[in-house]
Amino acid sequence: MSWQGSISDLMCLAHEVAHAVQLQLSAGSFMPPVARETCAFLGELALIDWARRTQTDLASKLLRVWREENQRYFGDDCALLRAAQADPESAYTYRMNYPLARAAAVVMWRARGDLQRLFKAGSEAIAHLPLSRIADLAGQSQNYLPPLPLPDTDQPAIDAYRALGAMALLDIDFSKGESELRIEDYYATLLNHLQNRTAFVALDEVRRPVGYATWRKAAGDNTVTLTRQAAPFGDHLLLQKALERHLGQESDVHAQHPRSARQEQVAW
Numbered sequence: 001m002s003w004q005g006s007i008s009d010l011m012c013l014a015h016e017v018a019h020a021v022q023l024q025l026s027a028g029s030f031m032p033p034v035a036r037e038t039c040a041f042l043g044e045l046a047l048i049d050w051a052r053r054t055q056t057d058l059a060s061k062l063l064r065v066w067r068e069e070n071q072r073y074f075g076d077d078c079a080l081l082r083a084a085q086a087d088p089e090s091a092y093t094y095r096m097n098y099p100l101a102r103a104a105a106v107v108m109w110r111a112r113g114d115l116q117r118l119f120k121a122g123s124e125a126i127a128h129l130p131l132s133r134i135a136d137l138a139g140q141s142q143n144y145l146p147p148l149p150l151p152d153t154d155q156p157a158i159d160a161y162r163a164l165g166a167m168a169l170l171d172i173d174f175s176k177g178e179s180e181l182r183i184e185d186y187y188a189t190l191l192n193h194l195q196n197r198t199a200f201v202a203l204d205e206v207r208r209p210v211g212y213a214t215w216r217k218a219a220g221d222n223t224v225t226l227t228r229q230a231a232p233f234g235d236h237l238l239l240q241k242a243l244e245r246h247l248g249q250e251s252d253v254h255a256q257h258p259r260s261a262r263q264e265q266v267a268w
């Protein structure tokens with residue numbers, strides 16, 4: 001590469017180093033291009049993640065490069081793939097591998113899967129790509145909500161109001177009680193939950209809100225009583241799993257179902 005010291009050069013270096021690591025770990029077994037590029041994009045995400053924890057200024061610059069490059073991978077490169085589907089005689093170009101590899105890297109990074117297994121897999125690597133999960137995500141067209149930006153540690157109030165906005169949008173689709181409240185009561189309740197840190201918005205792999213929960217915590221013990229769980233697009237399991245991680249599995253959690261016969265049920 002022609003190193004000029006720019007941020008995109010740094011990203012390029014992370015990409016190529018990840019290729020080198022994959023070549024070493026696969027020990028001579030030839031990895032198909034889509035999987036190979038997934039490894040390289042994972043290298044870029046690892047660099048961004050490291051910067052987010054150690055140098056937030058660098059992280060935001062790297063994120064800008066990542067988003068700029070998305071324009072090409074999901075723009076022109078996707079168009080190449082689409083054109084090839086319409087014309088079986090069209091010539092193969094290497095760039096056709098990038099859109100799927102980019103999506104696979106994001107899904108695998110967010111899922112915190114076993115990345116070393118992919119890097120070592122060589123010619124078997126395609127089996128480790130989350131292709132069915134990508135297809136599910138692409139097919140989840142009922143969730144029209146836009147992805148939330150990454151949290152901004154300098155401006156926690158903006159993140160809190162974004163969370164509040166996401167909860168309101170989820171409630172518009174979910175109804176079941178909240179949509180009948182007066183706006184000022186609804187706002188006061190959620191604001192109170194945010195201030196007490198007893199509200200949580202679950203996001204999918206591409207950071208779209210899929211559901212939210214609020215709870216009450218008993219003083220002095222680990223008992224958490226869920227007061228609301230809203231997942232309007234059918235992601236109840238995803239919400240529950242994310243909530244479990246958020247609250248810690250040692251909490252004793254009960255769910256309140258105001259409209260069911262049994263008023264209180266153990267959630268997990």
Ligand SMILES: [Zn+2]
Binds near residue numbers: 015019036037040
């Ligand atoms: Zn590459």
